[in-house]
Amino acid sequence: MAINLKARVMGLNGNAAVAYAMKQINPDVVAAYPITPQTDCVERFAEYVSEGLVKTEFVTVESEHSAMSACIGAAAAGGRVMTATAANGLALMWEVLYIAASMRLPIVMMVTNRALSGNINIHCDHSDTMGARDSGWIQLFSENAQEAYDNIIQAVKIAEDLNVRLPVMVTQDGFIISHAVERVEVLDDEVVQNFVGPYKPVYPLLDLSHPVTYGPLDLFDYYFEHKRSQIEAIDNSFPVIKKVAEEFEKISGRSYGFLESYKLDDAEYAVIALGSTCGTAKEAVNALREKGKKVGLLKIRCFRPFPKAEIIKALAPLKGVAVLDRSVSFGGFGGPVFTEVRSALYDAPSHPLIINFFYGLGGRDIYPEDIIKALEKIENVVQKGKVEEHIGYLGLRE
Amino acid sequence: MPSLKELAKRKEMLTPGHRLCAGCGAPIAVRLILMAADKPVVAANATGCLEVSTSIFPYTAWDIPWIHNAFENVAATISGVESMYRAKKRKGEITEDIYFVAFGGDGGTYDIGLQSLSGALERGHRFLYVCYNNEAYMNTGIQRSSATPLGAWTTTSPEGEAQPGKLQWRKNLTEIVVAHGIPYVAQSAPWNWRDLTSKAEKAFHTDGPSFINVLASCNRGWRHLPSDTMKIMQLASDCCIWPMYEVENGKYRLTYKPKEKKPVEEWLKAQGRFKHLFTPENRHLIEEIQAYVDKEWELLLKRCEA
Numbered sequence: 066m067a068i069n070l071k072a073r074v075m076g077l078n079g080n081a082a083v084a085y086a087m088k089q090i091n092p093d094v095v096a097a098y099p100i101t102p103q104t105d106c107v108e109r110f111a112e113y114v115s116e117g118l119v120k121t122e123f124v125t126v127e128s129e130h131s132a133m134s135a136c137i138g139a140a141a142a143g144g145r146v147m148t149a150t151a152a153n154g155l156a157l158m159w160e161v162l163y164i165a166a167s168m169r170l171p172i173v174m175m176v177t178n179r180a181l182s183g184n185i186n187i188h189c190d191h192s193d194t195m196g197a198r199d200s201g202w203i204q205l206f207s208e209n210a211q212e213a214y215d216n217i218i219q220a221v222k223i224a225e226d227l228n229v230r231l232p233v234m235v236t237q238d239g240f241i242i243s244h245a246v247e248r249v250e251v252l253d254d255e256v257v258q259n260f261v262g263p264y265k266p267v268y269p270l271l272d273l274s275h276p277v278t279y280g281p282l283d284l285f286d287y288y289f290e291h292k293r294s295q296i297e298a299i300d301n302s303f304p305v306i307k308k309v310a311e312e313f314e315k316i317s318g319r320s321y322g323f324l325e326s327y328k329l330d331d332a333e334y335a336v337i338a339l340g341s342t343c344g345t346a347k348e349a350v351n352a353l354r355e356k357g358k359k360v361g362l363l364k365i366r367c368f369r370p371f372p373k374a375e376i377i378k379a380l381a382p383l384k385g386v387a388v389l390d391r392s393v394s395f396g397g398f399g400g401p402v403f404t405e406v407r408s409a410l411y412d413a414p415s416h417p418l419i420i421n422f423f424y425g426l427g428g429r430d431i432y433p434e435d436i437i438k439a440l441e442k443i444e445n446v447v448q449k450g451k452v453e454e455h456i457g458y459l460g461l462r463e
Numbered sequence: 464m465p466s467l468k469e470l471a472k473r474k475e476m477l478t479p480g481h482r483l484c485a486g487c488g489a490p491i492a493v494r495l496i497l498m499a500a501d502k503p504v505v506a507a508n509a510t511g512c513l514e515v516s517t518s519i520f521p522y523t524a525w526d527i528p529w530i531h532n533a534f535e536n537v538a539a540t541i542s543g544v545e546s547m548y549r550a551k552k553r554k555g556e557i558t559e560d561i562y563f564v565a566f567g568g569d570g571g572t573y574d575i576g577l578q579s580l581s582g583a584l585e586r587g588h589r590f591l592y593v594c595y596n597n598e599a600y601m602n603t604g605i606q607r608s609s610a611t612p613l614g615a616w617t618t619t620s621p622e623g624e625a626q627p628g629k630l631q632w633r634k635n636l637t638e639i640v641v642a643h644g645i646p647y648v649a650q651s652a653p654w655n656w657r658d659l660t661s662k663a664e665k666a667f668h669t670d671g672p673s674f675i676n677v678l679a680s681c682n683r684g685w686r687h688l689p690s691d692t693m694k695i696m697q698l699a700s701d702c703c704i705w706p707m708y709e710v711e712n713g714k715y716r717l718t719y720k721p722k723e724k725k726p727v728e729e730w731l732k733a734q735g736r737f738k739h740l741f742t743p744e745n746r747h748l749i750e751e752i753q754a755y756v757d758k759e760w761e762l763l764l765k766r767c768e769a
Binding site for chain 1: 514525526528531532535536538545546553561583586
C-alpha cells in the first residue's frame with residue numbers, strides 16, 4: 066500500500082491536540098463551557114476563532130447543560146457541531162445527552178476524563194464517561210495525545226455516516242493526557258478536510274421548504290419502536306468504525322481497531338484497561354515477559370458500542386484475566402468494564418477466570434508495579450483454580 | 464402594522480387539530496404572535512402544555528420547522544439553531560432571512576429555564592423569546608411557580624386551615640429581562656390582538672434578542688369558564704395586575720391605559736383559584752394584593768413618564 070504520509074510532528078498536550086484537530090475540522094458551530102481539565106482545549110479553540118483561523122460560530126454558553134442544548138439546536142439546524150467537557154460538566158449534560166442521541170444528531174464531543182464529585186476532585190478517573198455509557202453515544206477512549214487527535218478526526222466521520230447518525234464522545238484522561246506534552250503527528254489541514262468531507266444534512270431544521278418537527282411527544286404507541294431503531298443505529302456503527310479506521314490508516318499510517326491486543330498471541334494471562342493506563346500496562350507486561358511470564362494487555366478503545374465478538378475472540382483462549390476499572394458502579398457486581406467483559410465471556414467457548422480491580426480514582430497514580438500485582442494475582446487465582454474474591458484494589462491505602 | 468384582515472390572510476404556522484384545551488390562552492397568543500412575522504419562522508418550544516399538545520407523534524400541528532429539546536433549555540436550543548443559521552449565512556449556504564422564536568411557559572421561563580434564558584439574552588442572539596404565562600405549572604397539573612400570584616390556590620399551594628394558598632408574591636420577570644439591557648422587552652395579553660401583534664412585529668424586526676411576556680389564561684388552573692378567557696385576561700389589564708407595556712432600547716412606554724383602573728378584587732372574584740380569599744379571615748390578603756398592584760403600577764407609570 067502506497068502511503069502518502071504528509072505528517073508533521075508537533076509537541077502538543079492532549080487538549081491542544083484535540084483543539085488542533087477541531088481547527089482542522091473547522092466545524093460550523095462549537096458551543097462549550099469551561100471546566101478543568103478541559104479548559105485548555107476550549108481556550109485554544111477560542112484563539113483560533115479570535116485569529117480568524119476557523120469559520121466556526123463559537124457559542125460561549127453559561128453552562129454545560131446549555132452547551133449540549135445549543136449543540137442539539139445547532140446540529141438539528143443542519144451542520145457540523147463539536148464541543149468538549151469533563152466530569153461534572155458531562156454529568157450536568159446527562160439529560161440532554163440522551164436527547165442528542167435520540168434525535169440522531171452527529172455531535173462530536175471530547176471528554177477530558179475527571180472524577181465526579183463528591184468530594185470535588187479535578188483529576189482523572191472514568192466515572193464521568195462511564196456514567197454516560199447508556200446514553201446512546203458512541204464512546205472512543207484514547208491512550209495518549211496522538212490517539213485523542215486521531216480519534217476526534219475519525220469521530221466526525223463515524224458520527225456523520227448515513228447508517229449511523231449518532232453522537233460520538235472521544236475521551237482522554239484528565240491531566241495525564243490532557244496536560245502532558247507529547248510528540249504528536251498531525252496531518253495537513255487539507256488532508257483532514259478531505260477525510261471528513263463536506264457535511265451532509267439530514268432533515269435540517271433550516272430547510273424551510275420541508276418543515277420538520279424535532280422532539281415530539283412520543284408515547285407508548287411509538288417510543289419503543291424508536292428506541293429499537295436507535296439500538297439498530299449504534300449496532301450499525303460497528304462496520305463504520307472499522308471502515309473509518311481503515312480509511313484513516315491510509316492517510317496517517319496509524320491503525321485502529323475496537324481493541325488493541327498487546328502481546329496477547331501466546332499469552333495465558335492478561336489485564337484489560339482503557340485510556341492512559343494502557344501505556345503503563347505495556348511496561349508491566351514487558352517487565353513480566355522479561356521474567357518469562359506469558360502475559361499481555363487488552364486495550365479497549367471502543368467501549369460503546371461494546372465489541373463483544375472481538376472481546377470473546379481475544380480473551381477466550383486465556384487462562385485468567387484481570388479487569389481494571391477506573392470508576393465504580395456502587396452496589397454493582399464490579400466496575401462497568403468488568404461487568405461488560407464478564408457478561409460477554411458467558412457465551413465464549415472457554416472461560417478464563419476473571420477478577421476485577423478498582424484503581425486510580427480521583428487521579429491516584431497507577432504504577433507498573435500495581436499492574437504486575439494484578440497479573441500476579443490472576444496467575445495465583447488460576448493456580449488455585451477458582452476465584453475467591455472478585456473485587457480488589459490497586460494503589461489503595463487500607 | 465398590517466390590518467387584521469391582512470394578518471388573517473397570512474399562513475397559519477400553528478395549524479388546527481392540536482389538542483390544547485378549549486379556551487386555552489396559549490394557542491391564541493402563539494397564533495397572534497406568529498401572524499406578525501413577515502418572514503419565515505423557525506420555532507423552538509420548551510416542554511409544557513403547548514409542546515405536548517401540538518406534537519403528539521406521528522402528528523404535528525406545526526407547519527414550520529420546530530424543535531422541542533427539554534424543559535429548561537429552549538433558549539439555549541434556539542441559540543444553537545440561530546448560531547448554525549449565522550454560520551451558514553456567512554458561508555453563503557443560506558441566503559434567506561429567518562426569524563427565530565422560542566416559546567416557554569412560566570415554569571420553563573421564570574423557574575427552570577431562567578439561566579438558559581439569561582445566557583441567551585446576554586450572548587445577543589437574534590431571537591424572540593415568548594413566555595406564555597399561565598401563572599403555574601399547568602401541564603403537570605396546576606402546581607405553583609414563581610409566576611403564581613399571592614394567595615392563589617394551586618395543587619402545591621392549596622388553601623387550608625394553616626395556609627391561604629400561595630404565600631409569596633410573584634417575581635417580576637419582565638423587569639429581570641429589562642435588566643439584561645436587550646433592545647426590546649414587552650408585556651402583553653392576547654385579549655388585545657393589536658397590542659400583541661404590534662409588539663410581536665417589533666420584536667421580529669429587532670436586531671438582537673427580544674422578549675414578550677404574554678399572559679395566557681388556563682381556565683383549568685384559574686378556575687373559570689373556557690368562554691371567559693378573553694374577558695378574564697382583559698380584566699387583568701384593567702385591574703393593572705397585568706399592565707401592558709414595552710421597553711424599547713431602555714425607553715418605557717405604556718401601551719394600554721385602562722379608562723378606569725378597576726379594583727383587583729374584580730379580577731380575583733372572577734376566578735375560582737382565589738375563592739378562599741373572600742372569607743373574613745383571608746380578606747386582608749386582597750388588600751395586600753391591591754397594595755402591591757398599586758405600588759407596581761405607580762412605579763411603572765413613573766418609568767413610562769421618565
